[in-house]
Amino acid sequence: xxxxxxxxxxxxxxxxxxxxxxxxxxxxxxxxxxxxxxxxxxxxxxxxxxxxxxxxxxxxxxxxxxxxxxxxxxxxxxxxxxxxxxxxxxxxxxxxxxxxxxxxxxxxxxxxxxxxxxxxxxxxxxxxxxxxxxxxxxxxxxxxxxxxxxxxxxxxxxxxxxxxxxxxxxxxxxxxxxxxxxxxxxxxxxxxxxxxxxxxxxxxxxxxxxxxxxxxxxxxxxxxxxxxxxxxxxxxxxxxxxxxxxxxxxxxxxxxxxxxxxxxxxxxxxxxxxxxxxxxxxxxxxxxxxxxxxxxxxxxxxxxxxxxxxxxxxxxxxxxxxxxxxxxxxxxxxxxxxxxxxxxxxxxxxxx
Amino acid sequence: xxxxxxxxxxxxxxxxxxxxxxxxxxxxxxxxxxxxxxxxxxxxxxxxxxxxxxxxxxxxxxxxxxxxxxxxxxxxxxxxxxxxxxxxxxxxxxxxxxxxxxxxxxxxxxxxxxxxxxxxxxxxxxxxxxxxxxxxxxxxxxxxxxxxxxxxxxxxxxxxxxxxxxxxxxxxxxxxxxxxxxxxxxxxxxxxxxxxxxxxxxxxxxxxxxxxxxxxxxxxxxxxxxxxxxxxxxxxxxxxxxxxxxxxxxxxxxxxxxxxxxxxxxxxxxxxxxxxxxxxxxxxxxxxxxxxxxxxxxxxxxxxxxxxxxxxxxxxxxxxxxxxxxxxxxxxxxxxxxxxxxxxxxxxxxxxxxxxxxxxxxxxxxxxxxxxxxxxxxxxxxxxxxxxxxxxxxxxxxxxxx
Numbered sequence: 001x002x003x004x005x006x007x008x009x010x011x012x013x014x015x016x017x018x019x020x021x022x023x024x025x026x027x028x029x030x031x032x033x034x035x036x037x038x039x040x041x042x043x044x045x046x047x048x049x050x051x052x053x054x055x056x057x058x059x060x061x062x063x064x065x066x067x068x069x070x071x072x073x074x075x076x077x078x079x080x081x082x083x084x085x086x087x088x089x090x091x092x093x094x095x096x097x098x099x100x101x102x103x104x105x106x107x108x109x110x111x112x113x114x115x116x117x118x119x120x121x122x123x124x125x126x127x128x129x130x131x132x133x134x135x136x137x138x139x140x141x142x143x144x145x146x147x148x149x150x151x152x153x154x155x156x157x158x159x160x161x162x163x164x165x166x167x168x169x170x171x172x173x174x175x176x177x178x179x180x181x182x183x184x185x186x187x188x189x190x191x192x193x194x195x196x197x198x199x200x201x202x203x204x205x206x207x208x209x210x211x212x213x214x215x216x217x218x219x220x221x222x223x224x225x226x227x228x229x230x231x232x233x234x235x236x237x238x239x240x241x242x243x244x245x246x247x248x249x250x251x252x253x254x255x256x257x258x259x260x261x262x263x264x265x266x267x268x269x270x271x272x273x274x275x276x277x278x279x280x281x282x283x284x285x286x287x288x289x290x291x292x293x294x295x296x297x298x299x300x301x302x303x304x305x306x307x308x309x310x311x312x313x314x315x316x317x318x319x320x321x322x323x324x325x326x327x328x329x330x331x332x333x334x335x336x337x338x339x340x341x342x343x344x345x346x347x348x349x350x351x352x
Numbered sequence: 353x354x355x356x357x358x359x360x361x362x363x364x365x366x367x368x369x370x371x372x373x374x375x376x377x378x379x380x381x382x383x384x385x386x387x388x389x390x391x392x393x394x395x396x397x398x399x400x401x402x403x404x405x406x407x408x409x410x411x412x413x414x415x416x417x418x419x420x421x422x423x424x425x426x427x428x429x430x431x432x433x434x435x436x437x438x439x440x441x442x443x444x445x446x447x448x449x450x451x452x453x454x455x456x457x458x459x460x461x462x463x464x465x466x467x468x469x470x471x472x473x474x475x476x477x478x479x480x481x482x483x484x485x486x487x488x489x490x491x492x493x494x495x496x497x498x499x500x501x502x503x504x505x506x507x508x509x510x511x512x513x514x515x516x517x518x519x520x521x522x523x524x525x526x527x528x529x530x531x532x533x534x535x536x537x538x539x540x541x542x543x544x545x546x547x548x549x550x551x552x553x554x555x556x557x558x559x560x561x562x563x564x565x566x567x568x569x570x571x572x573x574x575x576x577x578x579x580x581x582x583x584x585x586x587x588x589x590x591x592x593x594x595x596x597x598x599x600x601x602x603x604x605x606x607x608x609x610x611x612x613x614x615x616x617x618x619x620x621x622x623x624x625x626x627x628x629x630x631x632x633x634x635x636x637x638x639x640x641x642x643x644x645x646x647x648x649x650x651x652x653x654x655x656x657x658x659x660x661x662x663x664x665x666x667x668x669x670x671x672x673x674x675x676x677x678x679x680x681x682x683x684x685x686x687x688x689x690x691x692x693x694x695x696x697x698x699x700x701x702x703x704x705x706x707x708x709x710x711x712x713x714x715x716x717x718x719x720x721x722x723x724x725x726x727x728x729x730x731x732x733x734x735x736x737x738x739x740x741x742x743x744x745x746x747x748x749x750x751x752x753x754x
Contacts (some may be wrong), residue, residue: 001490002493002497003496003502004413005501005544006496006501007536007537008442008444008445008500009444009531011444011446011519012528013444014444014448015448019519024527026518026521027522029522029639030640032430037519039522046441054471055369055370055371055375055471057375057376057469057481058372058469059375059376059379059468060379060459060462060467060468060469061375061378062370063454063457063471064455064458067455067458074449076450077449079447079448079516080447080471080562081447082447082513082515082563084471126402128422128438129402129482131376131404132425135396141372142364146367148368148369151369165658166484168659168660170660171661173474175563175567175568175658175659175664204701207700208701210661210662233660235660235661245534246401247401248401249374259568261567262561262629262632263560263575266574267607268562273555282396283360283361283364283397284363302554305602306602306606306637313680338663
């Protein structure tokens with residue numbers, strides 16, 4: 001029997017010597033160029049980090065490719081960032097340029113630092129999830145292809161964090177991103193009573209509904225749905241495979257904007273609905289990629305230097321944002337869920 | 353040339369961003385599971401829907417979580433992904449690796465799984481995608497042999513994660529990596545054996561920039577901060593100004609509390625330390641010149657989660673400042689008290705934030721023994737509907753009358 005509860009490998013065994021020696025004693029850092037950071041310790045020691053975008057979904061072969069590069073240029077040390085980037089940790093200054101050359105030859109994108117778009121946080125989608133309303137890796141690939149110039153350069157007013165969750169469960173916790181794509185359903189679940197009665201725990205299923213739209217159907221040992229109350233979150237399907245929520249004709253992607261997690265200047269903010277629905281259009285989701293690009297560029301054109309997406313909108317007002325972004329404002333944009341009231345305007349001050 | 357079996361996915365081989373399709377196609381040449389995973393994904397692209405069923409219960413000996421069961425609903429067409437389970441493997445703090453360790457993982461997953469991975473999952477684990485039930489135990493045995501362990505899944509402590517911290521960041525006010533490692537090891541049972549109402553996430557950020565999104569994504573968010581004054585290197589400030597940074601416009605005018613002032617003539621930055629709310633903006637703008645103070649610790653916040661079920665929450669301040677030094681007993685004790693109260697009071701699938709919303713912050717604070725503080729709220733209540741504790745009233749209030 002193998003050992004259990006041994007915990008993760010000890011991180012200190014994973015650190016390059018220069019990090020071990022200067023642990024907790026870093027003095028400052030600078031971004032030498034997009035994707036290249038230089039951290040300087042109090043001792044004067046330095047380490048160079050080269051940030052590279054990855055697909056997150058990688059084969060062991062690709063991970064080994066990354067290892068080959070880290071062996072060659074980083075004495076075998078690397079890390080990943082909280083946004084799925086790879087960071088090559090280069091202790092020898094003279095190896096930075098050769099690494100960058102080889103990364104370029106091999107087609108790895110270097111960037112994601114400073115006023116750029118970093119890699120996209122995202123979820124599994126159709127490759128491995130059982131409740132997706134859209135794909136993960138495919139849309140990410142299409143969007144990042146399109147926004148590539150903003151990853152490899154730092155020409156935006158501030159940093160821009162884009163994320164995607166393939167259903168409302170939001171495993172990617174996209175709700176505080178500058179731009180967030182969320183897979184959505186638009187119709188109530190179709191109930192398969194034989195599955196519900198055989199495979200599902202009815203009380204748990206009923207409790208899973210945020211709007212109390214599900215009630216028991218004792219005759220069928222199943223449930224029924226008050227369709228007027230259902231807002232298609234799919235939580236019932238997460239609990240019970242008999243609540244078929246997926247609907248290829250109507251599922252799609254919503255886009256939220258203006259969230260952040262950093263405390264810099266303004267407190268963390270939720271992303272808010274900009275575009276209620278775009279169609280699922282694989283393999284490259286042209287409507288979604290075009291909408292995201294437009295959202296990026298309207299901010300880039302109009303925001304002040306250093307202003308995050310949500311800070312920009314809060315300054316100019318959402319009514320102005322919808323106008324500038326050329327997005328029609330609909331009844332979908334006005335909240336009618338649990339905490340709606342504080343979003344209603346209680347002042348006579350607004351713009352036209 | 354034979355017609356491609358994945359004409360839709362082939363479109364994702366174009367463009368400058370790394371293509372998972374190209375990557376998978378190469379591995380598919382020697383891994384039938386990857387071949388079939390591509391086939392099924394192509395089918396999803398055609399049908400515009402997923403083809404995975406709800407997971408059955410699968411696992412490894414001694415664990416209640418860490419493995420996600422996954423079965424294809426088109427297993428007859430793609431038999432090599434009929435079973436396609438995920439293993440969550442606990443990452444080292446800060447996602448640091450040696451290539452030796454990564455190669456060991458690759459070899460294990462080549463031998464016992466599909467060879468598909470995520471670096472990393474949303475919670476922070478290494479995700480090993482796709483294997484069959486009978487390979488789970490051998491894969492785990494090999495992982496354990498190599499010094500890896502499983503992460504969390506289901507209603508348990510989910511794998512804690514931390515930002516890069518003091519390993520490579522001058523702003524880390526706490527040792528995020530050590531705290532993450534220590535808590536993960538202290539709470540192995542909570543991590544590996546689901547026993548709670550629902551999941552509980554724990555993330556540790558070294559400063560208020562919160563690079564691990566702790567405030568949005570963790571039930572308990574630990575965010576490094578300091579209590580004394582920002583430290584200023586006046587010479588370095590001057591260098592920024594001389595180097596072309598418009599200190600007044602880009603730094604001083606954007607200070608949210610007006611704590612900074614600028615003497616353009618002398619190129620001197622003034623700071624009213626007591627007005628600073630530690631947002632990090634000025635430090636972010638001038639990392640060579642400004643840095644956090646020396647009295648360091650963390651702000652603890654509770655309740656962060658995504659939208660399901662009642663709404664999304666950002667975490668709420670419950671401890672404005674706590675010193676965090678090994679062995680972090682004060683934090684661990686607080687966590688145990690929080691879990692005890694939540695476990696006793698929550699309904700199934702009720703996150704701790706939702707429970708606090710239902711029961712009231714007042715009840716929560718009393719139950720876990722935390723004193724109220726003005727730092728916990730943006731502003732106090734505007735309604736007169738508040739409760740009194742019996743001991744706060746003369747003659748024990750209504751209870752005596754009843």
